[in-house]
Amino acid sequence: MKVDGKPYRTIWLAEDGWTVEIIDQTRLPHRFVVERLQGLEAAAHAIRSMQVRGAPLIGVTAAYGVALAMTEDPSDAGLERACATLLATRPTAVNLRWALEEMQRLLRPLGDNARRQAAYERAGELAEEDVALCRAIGGHGLALIEAAAAKKKPGEAVNVLTHCNAGWLATVDWGTATAPIYLAHEKGIALNVWVDETRPRNQGAALTAWELGHHGVPHKVVADNVGGHLMQHGLVDLCIVGTDRTTATGDVCNKIGTYLKALAAQDNGVPFYVALPSPTIDWTLSDGIEEIPIEERDAREVTHLTGATADGSLATIEVVAPGSPVANYAFDVTPARLVSGLITERGVATASREGLAALFPERVP
Numbered sequence: 001m002k003v004d005g006k007p008y009r010t011i012w013l014a015e016d017g018w019t020v021e022i023i024d025q026t027r028l029p030h031r032f033v034v035e036r037l038q039g040l041e042a043a044a045h046a047i048r049s050m051q052v053r054g055a056p057l058i059g060v061t062a063a064y065g066v067a068l069a070m071t072e073d074p075s076d077a078g079l080e081r082a083c084a085t086l087l088a089t090r091p092t093a094v095n096l097r098w099a100l101e102e103m104q105r106l107l108r109p110l111g112d113n114a115r116r117q118a119a120y121e122r123a124g125e126l127a128e129e130d131v132a133l134c135r136a137i138g139g140h141g142l143a144l145i146e147a148a149a150a151k152k153k154p155g156e157a158v159n160v161l162t163h164c165n166a167g168w169l170a171t172v173d174w175g176t177a178t179a180p181i182y183l184a185h186e187k188g189i190a191l192n193v194w195v196d197e198t199r200p201r202n203q204g205a206a207l208t209a210w211e212l213g214h215h216g217v218p219h220k221v222v223a224d225n226v227g228g229h230l231m232q233h234g235l236v237d238l239c240i241v242g243t244d245r246t247t248a249t250g251d252v253c254n255k256i257g258t259y260l261k262a263l264a265a266q267d268n269g270v271p272f273y274v275a276l277p278s279p280t281i282d283w284t285l286s287d288g289i290e291e292i293p294i295e296e297r298d299a300r301e302v303t304h305l306t307g308a309t310a311d312g313s314l315a316t317i318e319v320v321a322p323g324s325p326v327a328n329y330a331f332d333v334t335p336a337r338l339v340s341g342l343i344t345e346r347g348v349a350t351a352s353r354e355g356l357a358a359l360f361p362e363r364v365p
């Protein structure tokens with residue numbers, strides 16, 4: 001999507017043909033910095049520190065991380081070490097495990113000399129596939145926005161609420177939750193996107209607002225607890241969020257706070273959709289609350305905030321009473337019963353084992 005009128009993706013192969021470039025998302029929205037990854041450790045650090053984040057982009061970065069590792073050490077031991085290092089970076093998004101299994105399946109049977117090139121080719125393909133999956137999700141989600149628009153008076157905006165950043169910054173391009181939004185905007189449908197700030201790391205306020213703004217999509221940032229109020233007053237037509245891992249039964253794990261939005265949506269009769277590419281489905285799990293590992297992150301994400309001061313320089317301040325203990329759960333699980341539909345690349349499924357199996361019969365174990 002566009003940054004200052006120029007099309008960008010979140011990750012790409014540098015001109016030298018082997019290093020990998022990313023947009024450093026820890027610097028947004030105040031600085032646009034492209035970072036060069038030159039080895040396995042740099043790729044692992046980028047995922048761990050959330051320079052890249054969002055389930056699909058984590059998966060593609062891991063695939064490129066394996067390619068970088070194959071430049072350093074293409075032996076069996078090198079491959080296993082690379083996959084173990086990358087797998088340990090973040091626990092919740094299943095796209096990470098999926099991408100690493102894909103790379104291992106491809107590379108294990110190959111000789112050391114063939115691994116490097118094969119790894120780069122497959123990482124590039126996974127990036128392209130992610131773009132295609134997100135674009136297809138956009139098409140299916142667009143129909144939902146069009147249906148909402150059909151009920152509006154001429155010129156009246158469709159109000160879409162989203163949580164965290166499931167935008168193009170969380171994927172290679174388009175985003176999952178935002179793909180229908182970008183397509184609706186391109187079609188000239190009047191929109192207003194309610195952007196939850198998404199404490200503690202503010203992916204909504206910092207990233208979703210930034211990317212929608214750069215693409216010219218009308219939006220308003222709201223504090224995390226505003227969604228319920230908006231829904232009570234008829235100001236949300238539909239919610240669309242992303243997911244880091246969805247069980248075979250349709251339970252949805254996403255950024256902390258998603259569950260509360262789903263509860264408010266059900267109480268107010270607002271449709272609550274989850275947009276996801278199929279690599280985000282964990283076919284081995286059937287109970288999201290019991291089985292999905294929830295990442296717990298550094299307390300400093302809760303106690304401190306970084307932002308720009310009046311002169312444009314960056315400053316970090318403490319916002320919690322000094323010394324107070326903190327718990328920082330990064331994700332929660334929304335049970336399938338609260339989800340109106342799963343917007344996948346193959347269409348909108350009901351959030352159930354049957355619904356997912358009907359769209360992806362060949363993936364059912």
Ligand SMILES: CSC[C@@H](O)[C@@H](O)C(=O)COP(=O)(O)O
Nearest residue numbers: 053054055166170176242243255
């Ligand atoms: C298309 S991205 C879907 C999810 O990965 C997204 O909603 C989310 O929760 C991202 O969390 P993050 O901790 O920023 O990686």
